[in-house]
Amino acid sequence: MTIHIGAEKGEIAETVLLPGDPYRAKWAAETFLTDVKLVNQVRGMLGFTGFWKGNRVTIHGSGMGMPSLSIYVNELIRDYGAKTLIRIGSCGAMQTSVAVQDVILAMTASTLSTPSSGIFRELNYAPCADWSLLSAAAKTAAEKGVKTHVGGIYSSDVFYDERPDLNEQMVRHGILGVEMEAAELYILAARHKCRALAVLTVSDHLLTGEALASADRETGFGDMVDIALNAAFPS
Numbered sequence: 308m309t310i311h312i313g314a315e316k317g318e319i320a321e322t323v324l325l326p327g328d329p330y331r332a333k334w335a336a337e338t339f340l341t342d343v344k345l346v347n348q349v350r351g352m353l354g355f356t357g358f359w360k361g362n363r364v365t366i367h368g369s370g371m372g373m374p375s376l377s378i379y380v381n382e383l384i385r386d387y388g389a390k391t392l393i394r395i396g397s398c399g400a401m402q403t404s405v406a407v408q409d410v411i412l413a414m415t416a417s418t419l420s421t422p423s424s425g426i427f428r429e430l431n432y433a434p435c436a437d438w439s440l441l442s443a444a445a446k447t448a449a450e451k452g453v454k455t456h457v458g459g460i461y462s463s464d465v466f467y468d469e470r471p472d473l474n475e476q477m478v479r480h481g482i483l484g485v486e487m488e489a490a491e492l493y494i495l496a497a498r499h500k501c502r503a504l505a506v507l508t509v510s511d512h513l514l515t516g517e518a519l520a521s522a523d524r525e526t527g528f529g530d531m532v533d534i535a536l537n538a539a540f541p542s
């Protein structure tokens with residue numbers, strides 16, 4: 308057990324899928340895994356361990372924002388030995404070529420800052436995805452016929468943004484979408500020699516104001532989970 312995770316040693320798999328929302332962790336575990344066991348519920352942050360096609364997987368909420376994700380990912384890696392960490396999140400689209408319900412594979416994650424910014428001091432470190440996971444996810448998405456974009460995203464510290472000028476520059480420079488966790492996940496994975504990827508479903512569009520209807524969310528999020536599992540365990 309750690310301060311924030313109630314699982315016993317050995318109850319967390321080496322491969323962990325990380326949705327921001329603990330209830331998405333519950334839904335994904337119940338939908339995709341067999342022999343599912345609830346392994347954490349400290350502070351209501353749900354974690355489940357089960358099997359996908361014979362492979363042991365944990366699906367654990369990260370909470371919203373990089374400080375929250377940092378707590379869980381530090382403990383998952385340092386105390387439980389997690390090696391492959393894949394965020395399965397929602398995001399807002401920032402390009403007209405990206406539509407609601409499309410999937411984004413985050414090759415890089417730009418930020419203003421992360422919980423790790425202090426250690427980098429003047430260095431603008433470029434957080435990036437693990438190539439083996441990214442290429443396997445792109446292959447699976449293509450095979451499934453899911454409309455998928457691979458490129459840079461923005462990991463923001465705020466959901467209610469007050470910097471339209473910054474958004475304008477990101478749109479201009481091809482940033483595909485915005486979410487709130489991937490950059491710190493990539494940095495922690497790099498620091499601890501783990502593999503990480505963020506697979507994101509577009510839930511809303513910053514340029515058009517369009518948003519995913521709740522009835523459409525389950526299947527859209529299902530594609531994302533399937534892509535993440537296939538990337539972790541390519542056949």
Ligand SMILES: O=P(O)(O)O[C@H]1O[C@H](CO)[C@@H](O)[C@H]1O
Pocket residue numbers: 326327328370371372395396397398466485486487488
């Ligand atoms: O749907 P999740 O995975 O929580 O991701 C996105 O949704 C939350 C904001 O509503 C932030 O955590 C953001 O990154």
Ligand SMILES: O=c1cc[nH]c(=O)[nH]1
Pocket residue numbers: 397398399400466485486487510511513
């Ligand atoms: O962080 C997020 C997630 C979804 N949509 C947004 O606009 N921002």
